Amino acid sequence: xxxxxLYQQDRGGSFLLMALLLAAVLVPVLNLWVPESSxxxxxxxxxxxxxxxxxxxxxxxxxxxxxGYCGILSLGHGAFFALGGYAMGMYLMRAIGDRGVYxxxxxxxxxxxxxxxxxxxxxxxxxxxxxxxLMVVLAPGILAFVFGWFAFRARVTGVYLSIMTQALTFALMxxxxxxxxxxxGNNGLTDFKDILGFDLQADSTxxxxxxxxxxxxxxxxxxxxxxxxxxxxxxxxxIRDAEDxxxxxxxxxxxxKLWLFVFxxxxxxxxxxxxxxxxxxxxxxxxxxxxSIEMVIWVAVGGRGTLYGAAAGALLVNYGKxxxxxxxxxxxxxxxxxxxxxxxxxxxxxxIGLMRRGKDRQx
Amino acid sequence: MFLPRLVxxxxxxxxxxxGVRWLLALLLFGVTAVAFAADFDAAVQxxxxxxxxxxxxxxxxxxxxxxxxSSTVLESMLNGLLYYRKSDGRxxxxxxxxxxxxxxxxxxxxxxxxxxxxxxxKIAINNALRTSLRNALARLSLSSTERDVRYAAVxxxxxxxxxxSRALLEDRLAxxxxxxxxxxxxxxxxxxxxxxxxxxxxLQAVQDLDGSIIPxxxxxxxxxxxxxxxxxxxxxxxxxxxSIDARLQLYSLAETAFFGLSLGSVLLLAAIxxxxxxxxxxxxxxxxxxxxxxxxxxxxxxxSALPGHVELSLLVAVPAAFMVSGAFGIAxxxxxxxxLYGRPLETLLATFGISLILQQLVRSTIxxxxxxxxxxxxxxxxxxxxxxxxxxxxxxxILIFSLVVFFALLAILKKTSLGLQVRAVSQNRPMAKAxxxxxxxxxxxxxxxxxGIAGIAGVALSQLTNVGPNMGQxxxxxxxxxxxxxGVGNLWGTMVGAMSLGVANxxxxxxxxxVLAKILVLVFIILFIQKRPRGLFPxxxxxxxx
Numbered sequence: 001x002x003x004x005x006l007y008q009q010d011r012g013g014s015f016l017l018m019a020l021l022l023a024a025v026l027v028p029v030l031n032l033w034v035p036e037s038s039x040x041x042x043x044x045x046x047x048x049x050x051x052x053x054x055x056x057x058x059x060x061x062x063x064x065x066x067x068g069y070c071g072i073l074s075l076g077h078g079a080f081f082a083l084g085g086y087a088m089g090m091y092l093m094r095a096i097g098d099r100g101v102y103x104x105x106x107x108x109x110x111x112x113x114x115x116x117x118x119x120x121x122x123x124x125x126x127x128x129x130x131x132x133x134l135m136v137v138l139a140p141g142i143l144a145f146v147f148g149w150f151a152f153r154a155r156v157t158g159v160y161l162s163i164m165t166q167a168l169t170f171a172l173m174x175x176x177x178x179x180x181x182x183x184x185g186n187n188g189l190t191d192f193k194d195i196l197g198f199d200l201q202a203d204s205t206x207x208x209x210x211x212x213x214x215x216x217x218x219x220x221x222x223x224x225x226x227x228x229x230x231x232x233x234x235x236x237x238x239i240r241d242a243e244d245x246x247x248x249x250x251x252x253x254x255x256x257k258l259w260l261f262v263f264x265x266x267x268x269x270x271x272x273x274x275x276x277x278x279x280x281x282x283x284x285x286x287x288x289x290x291x292s293i294e295m296v297i298w299v300a301v302g303g304r305g306t307l308y309g310a311a312a313g314a315l316l317v318n319y320g321k322x323x324x325x326x327x328x329x330x331x332x333x334x335x336x337x338x339x340x341x342x343x344x345x346x347x348x349x350x351x352i353g354l355m356r357r358g359k360d361r362q363x
Numbered sequence: 364m365f366l367p368r369l370v371x372x373x374x375x376x377x378x379x380x381x382g383v384r385w386l387l388a389l390l391l392f393g394v395t396a397v398a399f400a401a402d403f404d405a406a407v408q409x410x411x412x413x414x415x416x417x418x419x420x421x422x423x424x425x426x427x428x429x430x431x432x433s434s435t436v437l438e439s440m441l442n443g444l445l446y447y448r449k450s451d452g453r454x455x456x457x458x459x460x461x462x463x464x465x466x467x468x469x470x471x472x473x474x475x476x477x478x479x480x481x482x483x484x485k486i487a488i489n490n491a492l493r494t495s496l497r498n499a500l501a502r503l504s505l506s507s508t509e510r511d512v513r514y515a516a517v518x519x520x521x522x523x524x525x526x527x528s529r530a531l532l533e534d535r536l537a538x539x540x541x542x543x544x545x546x547x548x549x550x551x552x553x554x555x556x557x558x559x560x561x562x563x564x565x566l567q568a569v570q571d572l573d574g575s576i577i578p579x580x581x582x583x584x585x586x587x588x589x590x591x592x593x594x595x596x597x598x599x600x601x602x603x604x605x606s607i608d609a610r611l612q613l614y615s616l617a618e619t620a621f622f623g624l625s626l627g628s629v630l631l632l633a634a635i636x637x638x639x640x641x642x643x644x645x646x647x648x649x650x651x652x653x654x655x656x657x658x659x660x661x662x663x664x665x666x667s668a669l670p671g672h673v674e675l676s677l678l679v680a681v682p683a684a685f686m687v688s689g690a691f692g693i694a695x696x697x698x699x700x701x702x703l704y705g706r707p708l709e710t711l712l713a714t715f716g717i718s719l720i721l722q723q724l725v726r727s728t729i730x731x732x733x734x735x736x737x738x739x740x741x742x743x744x745x746x747x748x749x750x751x752x753x754x755x756x757x758x759x760x761i762l763i764f765s766l767v768v769f770f771a772l773l774a775i776l777k778k779t780s781l782g783l784q785v786r787a788v789s790q791n792r793p794m795a796k797a798x799x800x801x802x803x804x805x806x807x808x809x810x811x812x813x814x815g816i817a818g819i820a821g822v823a824l825s826q827l828t829n830v831g832p833n834m835g836q837x838x839x840x841x842x843x844x845x846x847x848x849x850g851v852g853n854l855w856g857t858m859v860g861a862m863s864l865g866v867a868n869x870x871x872x873x874x875x876x877x878v879l880a881k882i883l884v885l886v887f888i889i890l891f892i893q894k895r896p897r898g899l900f901p902x903x904x905x906x907x908x909x
Binding site for chain 1: 647699702703706707708709710711712713715716717718719720722723724726727836840843844847878879881882885886888889890892893894896
């Protein structure tokens with residue numbers, strides 16, 4: 001009954017959820033129970049790759065929530081993603097225990113290498129999984145709150161806001177590159193062994209992480225859809241279309257923007273936290289402005305203001321990236337650059353917009 | 364004013380010394396230059412005397428000949444590289460190679476090929492000889508005709524003054540004519556006198572050293588302060604040290620200011636084109652950094668086309684880079700941006716795509732590695748003002764160049780008809796159109812102008828930093844920060860913004876380190892923009908409402 005209603009109102013969304021359900025069933029079966037000799041077998045490498053794409057899809061959805069529905073083009077979502085990733089990475093780092101190269105039970109390898117005597121205070125608590133999860137939510141959330149609180153109250157909008165967010169992630173990148181920060185500097189955090197006692201290299205753990213990613217993406221979609229369909233969501237769209245009018249009608253524009261921005265940052269942080277155990281490394285490169293701006297193109301390709309379009313765009317562009325960088329590494333930047341230009345000039349509503357237009361013409 | 368005087372003096376001096384040499388050769392020996400060479404040859408041969416006393420005397424002889432190879436021979440002797448050939452006793456200088464020694468004749472410098480290790484034997488020296496060798500070498504460089512060599516020689520001796528070097532320096536002081544070398548000689552002698560037993564001599568020496576900013580002097584005085592017992596001297600010492608520290612602080616302040624302005628000029632160059640495209644037209648051009656890169660690569664290509672003419676190629680590169688980057692800019696404007704006016708966020712994304720394409724284009728067609736762009740001679744080296752303060756020429760020229768570009772651009776906007784049209788269109792497009800201005804043409808020209816300036820910036824930056832496909836990316840965020848900080852649509856704001864950010868960066872740097880300084884400045888701008896969203900010098904009036 002509920003599902004039927006959902007299907008009626010939101011075809012794209014239900015298609016996305018169906019696809020996720022299908023993936024959640026098929027991927028474990030093809031990976032674990034189909035023998036390796038069979039052409040249908042899915043390698044663990046591919047499973048990890050798919051898991052990575054799902055994290056990107058979640059990130060794109062978070063970005064679409066603020067850009068597509070509220071007109072805030074954040075060029076700094078990579079920062080929130082990376083912060084979530086670092087929080088998870090710190091837990092994984094402490095979980096290594098004495099199995100590191102230097103065999104120090106307390107200190108992660110890079111701190112031994114810098115001949116530090118004890119764990120810095122901000123690493124305390126990361127040996128507990130629940131604390132790390134809390135930080136995955138809080139670290140990006142608080143940063144977004146502080147940044148947004150200043151920016152939205154000062155009515156920094158449009159391009160200015162975009163450039164500020166870009167400067168934010170650039171500053172964080174420079175900071176995390178410093179060894180003195182205590183986050184592993186250039187090399188970042190890596191060499192993880194296990195998560196909650198499960199070996200990260202095992203096929204079953206990979207499948208487990210994949211399934212968690214599927215679940216989180218589905219839940220995040222439903223949460224975003226719920227917010228957009230609520231009264232708050234309608235105000236947010238009103239702000240996107242006519243900010244001054246919304247303000248004059250009496251809405252506190254900056255509060256709406258701020259909470260949406262913080263929620264989006266938290267989603268991005270969760271995506272980062274799911275990403276790190278699957279790829280096995282987090283380093284300051286994730287803060288690079290280029291990464292953040294690439295995320296925007298995922299959303300633009302898929303079609304902004306649809307949520308599922310953003311997810312589809314992330315999957316599509318990243319599949320293209322994997323394919324091109326392996327097959328024609330020279331071509332990839334040309335292709336990506338052309339994608340930016342073509343999509344913005346010819347496809348302002350993305351692939352989803354194209355499909356909708358086609359359908360409108362038919363009927 | 365400063366330079367010609369020096370040139371004249373050293374010219375006169377070398378002429379004078381030449382004359383002395385001639386007179387000596389004529390009067391004392393009454394023979395030609397051949398005899399002079401033979402004389403040197405004999406002196407070198409006698410360095411292989413039977414005992415150390417003979418050798419010591421011969422060192423003096425070698426110095427006295429004044430031959431140009433004297434210092435080479437003595438230096439090899441000091442370093443244990445002076446040997447003699449067993450077959451005929453010729454003195455040779457050796458350099459170890461795989462099969463034995465590469466040997467050259469000590470007196471004439473003639474290459475004698477490779478000899479086995481057993482064919483030659485080393486000239487033995489002891490510690491006393493080493494000292495006299497060092498003194499002889501110092502004496503040689505002290506009597507050099509080059510002012511800078513003499514200066515360096517005295518500088519070398521500052522830390523290790525003893526009785527011998529004192530005598531040497533006093534002799535030199537008697538005939539030295541150059542003001543700077545004389546000053547330094549005085550400083551060196553005063554340093555020696557600090558060790559005197561006589562209280563008055565010490566006091567006088569401390570007073571003589573007042574205001575000297577040479578690092579060794581300060582170290583010595585600090586050391587003396589710890590060991591000195593005399594109250595009067597201590598009082599003067601503290602005073603002198605205080606005044607030295609005050610001067611040093613002043614110079615380090617001046618240096619920080621210069622470095623800051625230099626960084627500011629780089630920022631200004633990078634941002635000034637953006638101040639046109641972003642500030643005046645309101646177009647977010649993320650490919651701006653790549654237009655700078657194209658300018659730098661144009662410099663590289665022009666240099667490759669004109670090998671050996673570094674100066675000329677740089678002159679050619681400036682207009683060439685303007686044309687290349689300007690043409691690319693116009694193509695970008697006509698091809699992409701004009702479809703996106705009024706949609707700034709989309710413009711941002713599209714131009715970012717263009718920046719990726721341009722980077723890959725350079726990588727595919729030229730090289731993925733950094734290329735080397737050579738500097739003309741007059742850009743290397745530094746303007747040496749004193750011990751604590753010197754300015755590198757390339758930074759001075761870049762600073763001047765950035766100001767020239769800035770004022771030229773200002774003049775174009777204020778005085779030419781294009782500038783008038785640009786301002787008209789940016790202030791009120793429909794009205795400008797109604798007045799008959801071809802606004803589309805103005806858009807293209809403005810964008811071309813801003814891009815061309817970026818190309819010129821690339822020429823200048825190619826002289827300071829690495830030229831590679833990624834170089835543009837490192838400037839783009841800084842450039843936007845400068846323009847936003849200074850106030851959009853205001854060239855003077857860009858200038859003030861660039862300079863103040865540069866100086867702020869350099870003031871923070873010694874205290875926090877380079878990276879942290881940059882982070883702090885970024886955070887400062889982010890907070891500043893929250894307080895004053897329109898920058899330092901906001902645009903006034905109705906045009907500002909957009």
